[in-house]
Amino acid sequence: MMMDRKTIYLGLFLLATVLFGCDKEQAEEPTPPDNLRKIGLHVGGDLTKAEVTTAADQILSLGIIGYSTGTDDYDGTTAPNLFDNAHAERTNENDVLSSWSYPIAYWPANPEIKNTFFAYSPYQDEDSMLYVLTDEGSPKLIYSVPETMSEQIDLLYSEYNADVKNINFDKNDGSVKYNMKHALLWLRFMIAPMKENKEPEEGKVESYTVTEFNMTAGRIINTGQFDMATATWSNIPDLNDDDGYEGVDYEFDYLWDTPLIVEADSLEPMGGRDYSHCLMIIPQNIVLNENFTAVNVAFIHDDASSTPSNTEHYITMPFPDVKLNKPGYVMTFIVKLSISGAWIEFRDSNPIEEWLKDPTLREVEAF
Secondary structure: OOOOHHHHHHHHHHHHHHHHHHHHHHHHOOOOHHHOOEOEEEEEOOOOOOOOOOOHHHOOEEEEEEEEOOOOOOOOOOOOOOEEEEEEEOOEEOOEEOOOEOOOOEOOOOOOOOEEEEEEEOOOOOOOOEEEEOOOOOOEEEEEOOOEHHHOOOOEEEOOEEEEOOOOHHHOOOEEEEEEEEOOEEEEEEEEEOOOOOOOOOOOOOEEEEEEEEEEEEEEOOEEEEEOOOOEEEEOOOOOOOOOOEEEEEEOOHHHHOOEEEEOOOOEEOOOOOOOOOEEEOOEEEOHHHHOEEEEEEEEEEOOOOOOOOOEEEEEEEOOOEEEOOOOEEEEEEEEEEOOEEEEEEEEEEEHHHHHHOHHHHOOOOO
């Protein structure tokens, strides 16, 4: 029996529709091979960084590196074979988080197979100053710290999960839990204005208006390599500089929009009472006669007399010798300020999470 041409075309169209429909459905919801289970994802960690990362549920992107090493322990020599810098992302719209989206991988069928996972955040992109190495040894992050505070990222990493065998790892329905931590060190500066030897007029208050504040680092490491297995930084020399250092000027740019006004004998963090304004740097030791690092401050002093001055004073003070070598810590420095001069004193050092949990660690009594 002969079919007409229209019937043949219709049959081909229906067949193509079925085939392409199947392909599309499989691409969206693939069937696990041999009933394997998908490797799930759970992000935790007691994180705090206003404006960037205040909690684990505000992390919107991760880079994931995963290794399956058979029955052998992970030793840092295996190439990634589960996730090779896989991009996991989600959106946060109207305070509602979407589910995580990332390339699919499956737990090995043999429950004795060991698996090791790393993660970092935020995920690298073409325009960032963050790069990931996974081809040699354990995965490493290479980061160049921007000189402007508003462009710096709160670089996070997970305590890596080594030799995981249980498909119900951490009793989280087959999900790997990434406990995120801060990889950089934070510097916090507080202004302590000193009273001058003048008595203010009745009803008036002696005060300072800080108009500029920056940190000039003549020889300081601002590019480093972070080993995600050991959670340690090592330096990468600048190829354009024979001694491996690069001069940087860290700019406290937020301050210039809203000048800080502090009364003499008071104590204020840079930027007012917003404790998020910390300079984030690669942990390292600063030695006064080697790093040539200084803090510069410009200010106007109102001595509360009948003829207030509009003169802007500019003072440069050397940064003290200090070991800034603890990732995940915040170090507070006091800048004592007066017309006759200024100097910097180290105040304290605390883990970032503890520092922001405990208000008593953030508040400092006025002098």
